[in-house]
Amino acid sequence: MTAYPNNCKADTIDQLKAAREDYIEHFRIHGERDEGKAKDIEGRLKSLKKTSQGKLLAQTLFELATIQRITNQFEIAIENYGRAALVARENLDTGIEFDAWLGIARSHAYGTRNHGAAAAAFERAIASAGATPTQKQRYDMADYSSQLQAGRGELESALLNALEAVKLAQDDQQRFYAFLDTGDVLQKFAESCDYRKLVDAKSNSENDLWGACKRAVGASRSYYDRAGTTANKLGWTFLEKESQGFSNRLDTRLFLINQKANFEQFGQADAFNAGHVLVNENFSAGGSELTSGLPLGALIEQILPESQANDPRSIYLRGIKADLEGNPTRALEYFKKATGLLGTERSSLFDLRQRGTVVENRPELVRDLGLRLLAFRKYDEAFVVFESLRSRGLEWLATAFDKSNFTDAERRWIADLVQMDSLISAKQNGLVETAIAGVEHSRSLELLDELNRLTRRRLESQEKKQFQSVVKRLKSVECEIPTLAQLKAVVDKADIPVLLYWVTPTNVLVWAVSPKGVEVKTVFLPEAAVVDKVSKLRDSVGTMGQAFDDKSAKELYAYLLKPFTAHLDRGQVIVIPQGPLVGLPFEATVDAGDGKFLAQKLSVSYAPNAAFAIRALKGKLPDTPKITAIYDDKIENETHEISQIKDLKNALVSSHATKGMNADAMVKLLGGAQIVHVLLHGEYNYDDPLQSTLKIGEAGNQGDGFITAAELLATDWRYTQLAVFSSCEGAAVKTRISNEQFGISWALLAGGTDHVVLSRWRVNAASNAAWMEAFYRNLLMEKMSPALAANAAMRRMIGSDKPHPYYWAGPQVFGR
Structure with a gap:
């Protein structure tokens, strides 16, 4: 048994620190927590605290808080860590101050689970370390940062920091925890395969769509095994067994991944060919099945x-x-x-x-x-x-922009923060993909340096004093989740039905809300089958020259729309998709009964959630002929898109070529415009969609030659009734597990634009120009809503010599 110092005479801080370390060491070896010993150490530290002052008091408070934290007394531990940090700061003991703030961060992360307070405490720890932290502090910052980020689901950042901790570890004790934490983060990546497929540096060169998930398991096992070997070297018997247990439990994780892969193959089989669509009210959850x-x-x-x-x-x-x-x-x-x-x-x-x-x-x-x-x-x-x-973050930010009346400078500051955040994410993704694949990134050191610089810039920008009131206003924003009754009332008044979808592993949940009533059903169509059919249809319509997948189009209509046709008799519908359905052009589905596209039956528009649908149904439609057009000379010379819009009766177009224009000038020009038309080259960024770009000129002194989706957030969109982006892939988004949808549409909707039209794929220039001319003709001359104007343009092209959906189904309307 471990021998603890007795308390028959006055204790020194070194003795009590040794007793606390022996207590932890005993746990590492035996896995036992001796509550009596912990209470004894705590009592002796309280006694020493009464007679201590200066640096000794700071160290005593830190030791007291630490024994309280490891015995799950988190609130009192936070209080004593805070006092320790204050006393240490007063006595210029930056080492204890740093450790105390780390203790607060850990107490919040694992005790109170207040992730915001944990992040704030960690930032205080970094600040206390100063410009030249010690090697141990650099290790602690990397390792604890990884733990905090993993705890709140930021796995990309967590993995990079864990790997940094591995590199910084100077002894076996540090190496053990760095190995263990890296294994934990990689295990969480493998866990996330319950909801998504991972992509790594080897994914493009193999046929196994689940290969990256399996490699995450392998990489996690490797680090757990290294942790176990290190624990054995240290004599930590219990932690060695724990590490081996973590490694062994990965067998179950690998089994589940293989099961999902097999189930996906089942979902791709002809079993789900719409021969018999099962619709019922069998809602199962948890362990009920x-x-x-x-x-x-x-x-x-x-x-x-x-x-x-x-x-x-x-x-x-x-x-x-x-x-x-x-x-x-x-x-x-x-x-x-x-x-x-x-x-x-x-x-x-x-x-x-x-x-x-x-x-x-x-x-x-x-x-x-x-x-x-x-x-x-x-x-x-x-x-x-x-x-x-369902897109609650987007709704929160839209509410903030709507209610807070930010100045131009404040919007620019917010956009800059989002721009830096998304740029950091984009760079992290490249490094993470190579880490999971087990290969070295060719620019790893360079990218890590860039990430460190960006992170410091991001922190400095957020702490600018002139914008602290903005932070307070943002944090105080609250937005209510609408109820089903509220949606039904708005649907009745607008006389436009809404279909809401939610894809589960085994079924698709559908809410049909219309003037006829509310219907909630489950359609037996597993997620794997949804992904398969949507991918096949999307591939067949999103690239010129591809044969249209009529089979998938009919099957998707049969499963997702036909059971609810009783609600779809108003000529239009708002669709709120989720998960894999976000990428589905519903307009291109086909009714097998009459062979018609949905676009020939209904106008379809979209909303990211019920709150946006309500806003669209209650809001006013575009009622002005004034259009602010921004265009690329070369595209306009090829398509004459802007000139065709100008020639329309009632159109009042103010057109601006982007030659010599930079991002700031574009933001200023767009701000407050009532109808915006953007004719520019677009490029979707797969690493982080908020880094998706619009080309606005040549790179040079005036700027980089492009504007990102994140930078568009600086525009004052609150007075924009309609924004039309005639740019390739403008509607492309990345849907996260939490159903947040990031891309150009995110910036426009968050900023307050009423109605948005964007292209889902790389369009044909000539057919897109013809579509836009028809759209504006219907909007301005026939006084149609954006959704009805878009639908009329689609029907016109279906009846022309370009009936393939590639030519007409690209534009997606958000709003109504």
Whole structure:
């Protein structure tokens, strides 16, 4: 047994520090926490605190807070760490100040689960380290940063910092924790394969779509094994066994990935050919459909007794156990509690892009609560739950821009922060893809230096004193999630139905909200089948010269639209897609009964969530002929798109060539314009869609020659009734696990644009110009809404010599 110093005489801080370290060492070797010993050390530290002052007081407070933190007394630990940091600062002890702020960050991350407070404390730690941190401080910053980021779902940043910690580790103890943390982050990447496929540096050269997920498992195992070997070297028997256990449990993760791959192949089979579409109200969640309930329930009880269920994930698992035991009411209570705690965690962290951080690695908590509520026929509650995970960040930012009346300088500052955030993400992705693949990036050192510089610039910019009131206003913004009843009332008044979709692993949930009523159904079409059919249709329409996939178009119509045609008799519909359905051009689906495209039956427009649909249905339509057009000379000379719009009766076009124009000039020109038409080359950025660009001129002294989606956020879009971006891939977005959709459309909708028209793919210049001429003719001369004007343009082209959807289904309308 470990020998602890006795307390028969006055203790020194060195003795108590040694006792605390022995307590931790005992745990590392034996896996036992001796509560009596911890209380003894805590009491002796409290005694020493009474007679201490200056640097000794700071060190005593730090040791006291640390023993309190590792015995889960988080609130009092935070208080004592804070006092330690203050006293250390007063006595110029930057080492203790740094360690104390790190202690606060860890207490918030693992105790109070206040991720915002954890991030703020960590920033204070970095500041206290100064411009020249010690080697140990650099290691601690990398390692703890990785832990904090992984805890809130920012896996790309977490992995890079974990790998940095591996490089900075100077002894076996540091190496053990760096290896373990790197294994943990890679394991979380593998876990995320429950909701997405990973892409790494080897993905483009292989046929296995799940290869990157499998490599994440392998990379995680490698680091866990290295941690175990290091623990063995240190004599840490318990931590060696734990590391080996983590490694062994990856077998289950690999099995699940292989199962998803097999299920995907099943989803691609002809079993889902629309021969018989099963539509019902069988909403299942949690463990309600598992057949091996008793063993799994017993396992949950064994590893997670009720007394230890105090975080969202563990409470959710208790709900699974209740489901397995045939107690759905109790399961619902657990799911509600877990989701409530998750919401509290999410709201604690300020993130301008609102990427769904904290929810990213636990979306099933929200999904299963919604499904359980549907099973209980609590449709209104379920609707709010699902909407809480549908582009909520975008809605929050749109509300902030609408209510806060930011100045031009403040909008520019916000856009700059988002620009730096997205640029950091884009650079991180390249490094992460090589790390998962197990290869060295050719520019890794250069990119890491760039990332460090960008991160410092980002922090300096956010801390500018003149903009602190903006931060306060942003943090104070609240936006209510609309209810199903509110949506129904607006739908009735506008006389336009709304279809909302949600894709689960086994079914597609559909809400049909129309003047005829509300219908909530589940369509038996697994996610794998949805992805397969949407991909096939999208590939066939998004590239010129491809044969149209009539089969997939008819099957998607049969599953997603035909069961709800009773609600679609108003000539138009707003679609709110989710997950893989975000990329589906619904207009190009085909009714097998009459062979017609949906576009020949209905006008289709889109909204990212119910709040945006309500805003579009309640808002006014464009009522001005004034158009501000920005164009590229070369494109205009080829297509005459702007000149054709100018020739329309009633059109009042103010046109501006981008030659010599920079991003700031474009932002200023667009600000306040009522109708905007942009005719520029567009380029979608796959690493981070907010780095997608519009080409506005040649690079030079005036700027880089392009403007990014993030930079468009600097424009005052609040008075823009309609924004039409006649640019390739303008509508392309990346949908995150949290259902945030990033791309050019994100900036326009967040900024307050009422209606948006963007192109889904790289268009044919001539046919696109003809489409735009027809669109504006219907909008200005026939006084149609944007959605109806777009639909009329589509019908016209379907009836011409260009009936293939490639020529007419590219433009996507947001709004109505």
